[in-house]
Amino acid sequence: MGRGKIEIKRIENNTNRQVTFCKRRNGLMKKGYELSVLCDAEVALVVFSNKGRVYEYASNDMKSTIERYMKASADNSNSYIVQETNAQYYQQESKKLQRQIDMLQSTNRHLMGEGLGSLNVKELKQMENRLERGIARIRSKKNEMMLAETESRQKRNTELEHENAILQAKIVENERLQQLTMMPGQEYNAIHAFLSRNLLSLDMMDTEPVVYRPLPEKKALYLG
Amino acid sequence: MGRGKIEIKRIENNTNRQVTFCKRRNGLMKKGYELSVLCDAEVALVVFSNKGRVYEYASNDMKSTIERYMKASADNSNSYIVQETNAQYYQQESKKLQRQIDMLQSTNRHLMGEGLGSLNVKELKQMENRLERGIARIRSKKNEMMLAETESRQKRNTELEHENAILQAKIVENERLQQLTMMPGQEYNAIHAFLSRNLLSLDMMDTEPVVYRPLPEKKALYLG
DNA sequence: CAGCCTATCTATAAGTG
DNA sequence: TCACTTATAGATAGGCT
Numbered sequence: 001m002g003r004g005k006i007e008i009k010r011i012e013n014n015t016n017r018q019v020t021f022c023k024r025r026n027g028l029m030k031k032g033y034e035l036s037v038l039c040d041a042e043v044a045l046v047v048f049s050n051k052g053r054v055y056e057y058a059s060n061d062m063k064s065t066i067e068r069y070m071k072a073s074a075d076n077s078n079s080y081i082v083q084e085t086n087a088q089y090y091q092q093e094s095k096k097l098q099r100q101i102d103m104l105q106s107t108n109r110h111l112m113g114e115g116l117g118s119l120n121v122k123e124l125k126q127m128e129n130r131l132e133r134g135i136a137r138i139r140s141k142k143n144e145m146m147l148a149e150t151e152s153r154q155k156r157n158t159e160l161e162h163e164n165a166i167l168q169a170k171i172v173e174n175e176r177l178q179q180l181t182m183m184p185g186q187e188y189n190a191i192h193a194f195l196s197r198n199l200l201s202l203d204m205m206d207t208e209p210v211v212y213r214p215l216p217e218k219k220a221l222y223l224g
Numbered sequence: 225m226g227r228g229k230i231e232i233k234r235i236e237n238n239t240n241r242q243v244t245f246c247k248r249r250n251g252l253m254k255k256g257y258e259l260s261v262l263c264d265a266e267v268a269l270v271v272f273s274n275k276g277r278v279y280e281y282a283s284n285d286m287k288s289t290i291e292r293y294m295k296a297s298a299d300n301s302n303s304y305i306v307q308e309t310n311a312q313y314y315q316q317e318s319k320k321l322q323r324q325i326d327m328l329q330s331t332n333r334h335l336m337g338e339g340l341g342s343l344n345v346k347e348l349k350q351m352e353n354r355l356e357r358g359i360a361r362i363r364s365k366k367n368e369m370m371l372a373e374t375e376s377r378q379k380r381n382t383e384l385e386h387e388n389a390i391l392q393a394k395i396v397e398n399e400r401l402q403q404l405t406m407m408p409g410q411e412y413n414a415i416h417a418f419l420s421r422n423l424l425s426l427d428m429m430d431t432e433p434v435v436y437r438p439l440p441e442k443k444a445l446y447l448g
Numbered sequence: 449c450a451g452c453c454t455a456t457c458t459a460t461a462a463g464t465g
Numbered sequence: 466t467c468a469c470t471t472a473t474a475g476a477t478a479g480g481c482t
Contacts (some may be wrong), residue, residue, distance in 0.1 A: 001457040002478030011262050021263035027476060028255050035252055035271065037232050039245035042272035046293045050264040054296045066290055069270045072278045083307045090314030097321035104328040111335040112354055113361025121373070124366040128359060130336055135355045137337025142348040225474035226461025251459060
């Protein structure tokens, strides 16, 4: 249909392609319109130019035709239906969860002794019993934990005392050895002074419970 | 384009319409295809026959073209986008609510003295305090309600006792009147028997606290 | 580039088997 | 209902302004 026959393949000449696009697009739309009128059909037609512009024709309403198409071509996996279903599902789910939250909050408030207006005596007794059981369990757990902590502390104390005794014994032994070994001048004096400082530190520690401090204790004894 | 020119309006002849629909539909699709190839365009085309059958052509993929169209014609109010957004919104909402539920359930279980493993002594003490406050409030509410109930029962008792006394007095009065009035044969005997039954009932009621039963008390007294 | 022209090509209405 | 034919209306390629 034109001065010459053309092959159906991409028109390389940019201008020609543009012109042909415009002409044929209009032709297509006209044909769509004629089909819809002549044959009482619902026609929808979408064209994107290669530059991304949209052109459309719809005999009825594009959105509703697309929805009808989506529902008709129910090849499940259909993202439209899926999303519609999803939305509904999550909406219901949200409502359900919200109700659950309301109930839990109500229970919580009741357990905290608030919002009791709606309860009768029997329910109040029930709550009281539950709370008593709860408080008993909590107290038991608390006591258990406190006892465990005390015991562990006790054990640590014993360990530290033992360690302390050993260290003190070592120091006394060292001192004894140093005094027995005769050393000349400066070197002797230095070591003597060092040991004196250590003794002084140990004396201080007898009046001050340094051993209860966190680790490392060796540092606390000025030996490392 | 045919043997004769036709007006663009619905073809009334059923067969003709059917044939024309078939021919023109194919023509439309061919034109769509040619446009997409010649001009490097993305074409999608949906036709519903008046009997509801779907025919479609898409140069690329119908679903993706429709999505592209939906997103391009972002005249908001667009149900597709809205539903997509909705689904996402409610999904997030559900997650949030679920987290809230988990927290509340955890708190609840703690309040009931369960699942205490994760709590330290300080938190346990806190829980204990909260529960003590809760239990105090519940007990106070319970006592208040029980007191109110007792009082209302007391009041009702007084009323019933009063009513009882009045009714008894009435009976005594009736009996006195009946004995004073001389009545012949059968009739007298019938009434006498009736009154005796009443007296018996009343005697029984003196040992049994019928007055504390629920209403109606008149029936209980065999008077109505 | 947007219209317009027109020779030519296509689509198709109507008819036939 | 389909397949094929054919005359003709309609679409449009290429050229011109």
